[in-house]
Amino acid sequence: MSPERSFRSSTARLALTYGAVVLLLGIALQGTVFLLTRGALRSEIRTIVSAELDDLAQDFNTGGIDELVSVLRSRTDSWGRTGAVYLLTDEALRPIAGNLTAWPADVKPDSGSEVEFRINTTEAGVSSSHPVWARVEQLPDKFWLLVGTDTSESERSMHRFGLATIWGMGLITGLIGLLGWWYSRQTAQRVRDISATCDSIVHSDLSRRLEVGRRSDEFEQLSSTVNNMLNRIEQQAIMLRTTLGSIAHDLRTPLYRLRMRLEEGMLREETSSATRDLVAPALEDLDRVQRTLGTMLEIARAETGNLAQGQAQVDLAALAREMCELYAPGMQERGLQLRLELDAEAPVAGQRQLLAQLIANLLENALKYVPAGGSVVLEAHADAAHTVLVVADNGGGISESDRERAQQPFVRLQEEPDLPHGSGLGLSLVRAIVRLHRGEVQLQDNHPGLRVVCSFPRWL
Amino acid sequence: MSTDSLAKCSLNSRMHLLLIEDDAEAAKYLAKGLRESGYTVDVAANGRDGLFQATEQQYELIIADRQLPHIDGLTIVQMLRRQGSKVPVLILSALGSVDDRIEGLRAGGDDYLTKPFAFGELTARIEALLRRGPGVAAATRLKVADLEIDLLGRMVTRAGRRIELTTKEFQLLEFLARRQGQVVTRTLLLEGVWDLHFDPQTNVIDVHMSRLRTSIDRDFPKPLIHTVRGAGYVLRDEP
Numbered sequence: 001m002s003p004e005r006s007f008r009s010s011t012a013r014l015a016l017t018y019g020a021v022v023l024l025l026g027i028a029l030q031g032t033v034f035l036l037t038r039g040a041l042r043s044e045i046r047t048i049v050s051a052e053l054d055d056l057a058q059d060f061n062t063g064g065i066d067e068l069v070s071v072l073r074s075r076t077d078s079w080g081r082t083g084a085v086y087l088l089t090d091e092a093l094r095p096i097a098g099n100l101t102a103w104p105a106d107v108k109p110d111s112g113s114e115v116e117f118r119i120n121t122t123e124a125g126v127s128s129s130h131p132v133w134a135r136v137e138q139l140p141d142k143f144w145l146l147v148g149t150d151t152s153e154s155e156r157s158m159h160r161f162g163l164a165t166i167w168g169m170g171l172i173t174g175l176i177g178l179l180g181w182w183y184s185r186q187t188a189q190r191v192r193d194i195s196a197t198c199d200s201i202v203h204s205d206l207s208r209r210l211e212v213g214r215r216s217d218e219f220e221q222l223s224s225t226v227n228n229m230l231n232r233i234e235q236q237a238i239m240l241r242t243t244l245g246s247i248a249h250d251l252r253t254p255l256y257r258l259r260m261r262l263e264e265g266m267l268r269e270e271t272s273s274a275t276r277d278l279v280a281p282a283l284e285d286l287d288r289v290q291r292t293l294g295t296m297l298e299i300a301r302a303e304t305g306n307l308a309q310g311q312a313q314v315d316l317a318a319l320a321r322e323m324c325e326l327y328a329p330g331m332q333e334r335g336l337q338l339r340l341e342l343d344a345e346a347p348v349a350g351q352r353q354l355l356a357q358l359i360a361n362l363l364e365n366a367l368k369y370v371p372a373g374g375s376v377v378l379e380a381h382a383d384a385a386h387t388v389l390v391v392a393d394n395g396g397g398i399s400e401s402d403r404e405r406a407q408q409p410f411v412r413l414q415e416e417p418d419l420p421h422g423s424g425l426g427l428s429l430v431r432a433i434v435r436l437h438r439g440e441v442q443l444q445d446n447h448p449g450l451r452v453v454c455s456f457p458r459w460l
Numbered sequence: 461m462s463t464d465s466l467a468k469c470s471l472n473s474r475m476h477l478l479l480i481e482d483d484a485e486a487a488k489y490l491a492k493g494l495r496e497s498g499y500t501v502d503v504a505a506n507g508r509d510g511l512f513q514a515t516e517q518q519y520e521l522i523i524a525d526r527q528l529p530h531i532d533g534l535t536i537v538q539m540l541r542r543q544g545s546k547v548p549v550l551i552l553s554a555l556g557s558v559d560d561r562i563e564g565l566r567a568g569g570d571d572y573l574t575k576p577f578a579f580g581e582l583t584a585r586i587e588a589l590l591r592r593g594p595g596v597a598a599a600t601r602l603k604v605a606d607l608e609i610d611l612l613g614r615m616v617t618r619a620g621r622r623i624e625l626t627t628k629e630f631q632l633l634e635f636l637a638r639r640q641g642q643v644v645t646r647t648l649l650l651e652g653v654w655d656l657h658f659d660p661q662t663n664v665i666d667v668h669m670s671r672l673r674t675s676i677d678r679d680f681p682k683p684l685i686h687t688v689r690g691a692g693y694v695l696r697d698e699p
Contacts, residue, residue, distance in 0.1 A: 252554040253483060256576035260489040263579050266690075283690065290576055291659055294556050301557045325628055326654055330667040353558045357658045364662050426661075 011187040015180025019173070026172050030165045037161060041154045045133055046114070052084075053135050053147045060139050065096075068139075072097040083150030085119070085132050091142040100146070104132075107146070111138035115148075131155060190219050198226060206234045244300045251293060259286055295425045302354070302432035314355055316346035316380040316389050323359040324378055327367070335372030338363075346380035346387045348456045350437045358433045361426045362391035362452055370395030370449070387456045394449040403443040407431045430454070475590060476500045478517070480510030480524040480536065481552070490523075493579050494586075507531030514540055519547055521589055523582075526553035526564065534567040541568035548589040552577075561657060580643055580691030587642045602637040605697040607676065607684055609637055618680060628653070629672045636685070636695035645692035669693055 060068040072086050076099040087098035093109060095102060103109070104117040113136050118129050134148025194210060201208045209230060210223040262279050265271055271279075324340050331338040348355065359378070366376045370393045379390035398406050407427045427441075430452070434441045439456035477499050481487040484505065491501045502517070504510035507528035514522055514536065522540075526533040537549050548570045553560060556574030564572040571585050602609040606619045614630060616623045625633065635652045636644055646665040650656050669685070677683040686694050 248554050248556070252575045253486075256554075257483075257485055257489075259576040259578070260486065264489065264493075280690075286576070291661070294574070294659065298557050301559060322654065326656070326664055326668075329671055330662060330664045333667050351558055353561075353657050356656050357558075360656075360658060360660060364660070367662055 011184035012180070015184045019176040019180050022176055023169070023173055026169055030169060034158075034162060034165055038158050041158065042133075045149050045151060045154065049133070049135050049147050049149055053137055053145070056086075056145060056147065057137060057139060060143075060145075065141070065143065068143075068145075069097040083130075083153065085134060085146070085148040085150060087144075087146040089144045089146075091144075093144060096143070098146070103144075103146075107134075107136065109138070109144050110136060112136070115146075119150075194219065194223060194226070201230060206230065206237055240300065244297055248293070248297050252290075255286065255290060255293075259283070262286070292425065295429055298357075299425065299429050299432045302429070302436040311349055311351060314348050314350050314352045316348055316355065316382075316387055317342040317344065319352065319355055320346075320359060320378050320380045320389070323356060323363065327360075327363045330367060331363075331376065334367060335374075336367070336370055337375040339375060339377045341377055341379040341381075343381045346382040346389070347458065348387045348437060350456075354433045354436065358430055358454070359389070359391070361430050365426050366391065366393045366395070369393075374449075382458060385458055387458050389454045389456075390451060392446045392449065392451040394446060397445060397448055397450045398443055400445070406443060407441065475520045476502070476518070477586070478502050478504065478510065478514055478519045478522045480504045480507065480514075480522065480528060480533065482506055482525060482528050490579075490582070494583070497583055499586075507533070507536055511536045511539060514545075514547070515543065521586060522547055522549045523586070524549060524551055524569075526551055526555060526560075534564065534569075537564075537568040550582075550585060550589060558657070578645075578690060580688065581645045581647065584643050584645045584648055584692065588639065588648065591639065591642070599638075602634070602640075604637055604640050604684055604695055605682070606680075607637075609634060616676075618676065621679075623675055625672070625675055628668065629675060632668060632672050633676070633695075636693065639695075641694065641696045643688050643691050643694045648692070 056068060056071065059071045063071075068088060072088055075084070076086060076097075085098075085100060087100040087103065088096045089103055090096060093103040100119065104115075104119065107115045107117050115134050115136060116131065117134070118131050120127060120129050122128075130150045130152045132148045133151050134146050137145045137147075139145055197208070197210050201210075209227045212220050212224050212227065262283050266276060266279055266283070320340060320342060324338055328338045363376065363378070370376060374394050376391065376393045379388070379392070381388045381390075407430075431441050434454045434456070437456050439454055442453045442455070444451040444453060475498075477494060479487060479491055479494070479501055481490065481503065482505055487503050487505065491503050494501045502513060502519075504513050508530040510522075510524060510528065511531055522536075524533040524536055528536075531539075533551055533553070537551070540547065540549070549568065550571045550573060551564045551567075551569040552573050552575055553564065554575045561572045561574075570589055573582060573585060600610070600612050602611065608617050610616070611634065616625055616630065616633065631653045632649065635649065644652075647657075647659065649665055649669075650658075650660065673683075673685045677685055682697075684695055684697065686696065688694055
């Protein structure tokens with residue numbers, strides 16, 4: 001998983017966690033309010049009903065059954081308390097007075113009990129069922145008195161309240177989700193911006209910097225820290241470059257004079273052939289020193305530099321074909337067979353000359369190390385994301401433990417007195433060039449032989 | 461072929477070169493070598509003098525060191541080009557990376573040679589720059605002794621006999637024939653025929669040349685392709 005993706009999911013996770021916590025807290029809060037409200041409504045009903053029951057019991061005590069009946073009649077006839085339910089029955093639960101036609105079936109006559117039941121009414125042709133909360137009391141002489149209240153209104157309110165709560169929670173959840181999404185997108189976007197800019201700075205222009213605005217939040221602190229780091233890197237790169245430049249100049253000038261003097265000596269008529277025989281190999285050695293110096297500088301440039309200059313689309317397949325044409329006769333002369341395995345196109349963003357040098361180094365390595373009768377395959381492939389260049393041979397190969405070492409400068413894995421050109425820099429330059437093109441090199445076992453795989457991000 | 465040599469000699473002596481080089485010893489040696497090759501050479505020891513001389517006088521070619529006191533070699537080329545001068549400029553430099561080369565050629569230089577170089581490489585490149593004219597490019601037929609090259613038909617005959625060549629061998633021969641009598645170095649061949657600017661560590665070019673040589677010279681008593689020790693190859697009638 002790429003870093004930006006994992007970060008993206010980590011901000012999303014953070015937002016989700018916060019969302020869940022807020023949602024839970026909301027549910028707890030709303031639930032408590034709901035329960036408390038319902039409790040308050042119920043206790044209000046209970047108070048009213050109990051007070052009325054006490055009142056009626058008082059009426060019975062003072063005026064007897066007749067008084068109670070008349071009070072109940074007046075209460076049920078007049079517009080008394082809304083939703084009030086009364087029933088007075090005798091011992092056998094036969095109604096005497098009240099606005100219920102019969103003792104509710106599912107209520108046991110039990111003095112002092114609080115009961116809930118439903119009654120069915122028909123009002124203007126519409127029948128409906130009402131929940132009732134009531135208290136039952138046995139009066140002296142075994143009369144039963146039931147006083148209650150139609151709770152459908154308060155239940156409806158609670159229902160509405162519950163609905164509102166659910167809607168509210170839904171809305172909050174939606175808002176939190178939206179906010180979380182926006183926040184994680186924002187964060188991921190800023191991190192992506194920073195990482196993309198860093199990437200392009202490192203790969204193309206070390207003098208560029210990240211933007212630092214006036215918000216001075218964590219991201220801008222990060223940006224300014226990265227900028228400080230880039231300052232250091234740039235200073236070091238510049239220092240390395242100037243140092244290398246002066247080394248090159250300081251070494252090349254005396255080498256240049258040395259070469260001129262030797263050449264002049266060779267050109268003089270009076271130079272004896274014995275001297276010539278001494279000077280000629282000295283000139284060849286000088287060539288070798290010069291080449292090594294040049295390769296070293298090229299490696300240093302590639303390792304510290306960037307591709308800002310001379311970058312273009314290079315088709316590795318076409319380049320491989322040209323390099324094959326260049327090296328095939330030499331290979332043939334050494335008794336090696338050079339084959340091509342190419343995709344139609346293998347585009348890479350880079351410098352053709354450096355990529356040609358890369359292929360040349362790999363082919364020359366094969367020329368040096370693969371014994372006669374062997375074969376070398378030059379491959380160039382491209383898929384949606386990568387372009388891959390492979391040079392594979394069936395020679396001696398490099399043992400796994402030596403593969404990392406083989407890419408270090410000046411490392412030679414075997415003594416090669418008969419190979420005068422090996423500077424031990426070939427694979428280091430290969431690695432430096434591949435890295436400069438944002439790719440990576442892998443040395444693999446070709447069973448038998450060596451398989452060098454250079455993989456580049458594809459040209460877009 | 462002797463008349464051709466004479467012509468070349470008088471051509472060189474008319475050629476007026478300016479060498480801008482701050483290393484006195486190198487300048488002395490190069491100027492001496494170039495004069496021996498038949499050129500008239502002026503020497504400037506720093507960038508300011510060099511630029512002054514280059515604008516005051518007509519030169520056929522300017523050889524400028526890249527790192528110079530006062531005004532560096534690249535700036536000299538840029539200023540000359542801004543003035544509309546088309547004089548060929550060969551840049552000499554201790555900086556030899558691909559980037560440096562691109563920079564040098566972008567500034568308006570016509571060729572770029574990394575120090576230290578063999579003197580033969582320098583003269584080969586000077587000749588290549590001086591002969592780079594429209595006349596040769598328009599030719600459709602090249603002839604060296606009894607060797608004839610038909611550039612349009614891509615056909616080669618020697619003493620009337622058809623010689624079969626691969627595409628690369630043909631390009632090599634054409635490159636040599638366009639510069640007949642001039643020494644052509646291996647790096648020039650690699651640049652001119654393959655458009656590659658690096659130093660091969662193996663003898664790839666020699667292998668190609670020996671194949672071409674087999675095709676051109678094997679069946680004939682007089683060889684036309686000659687190896688010049690320490691420099692390169694030359695295609696000419698005489699040894």
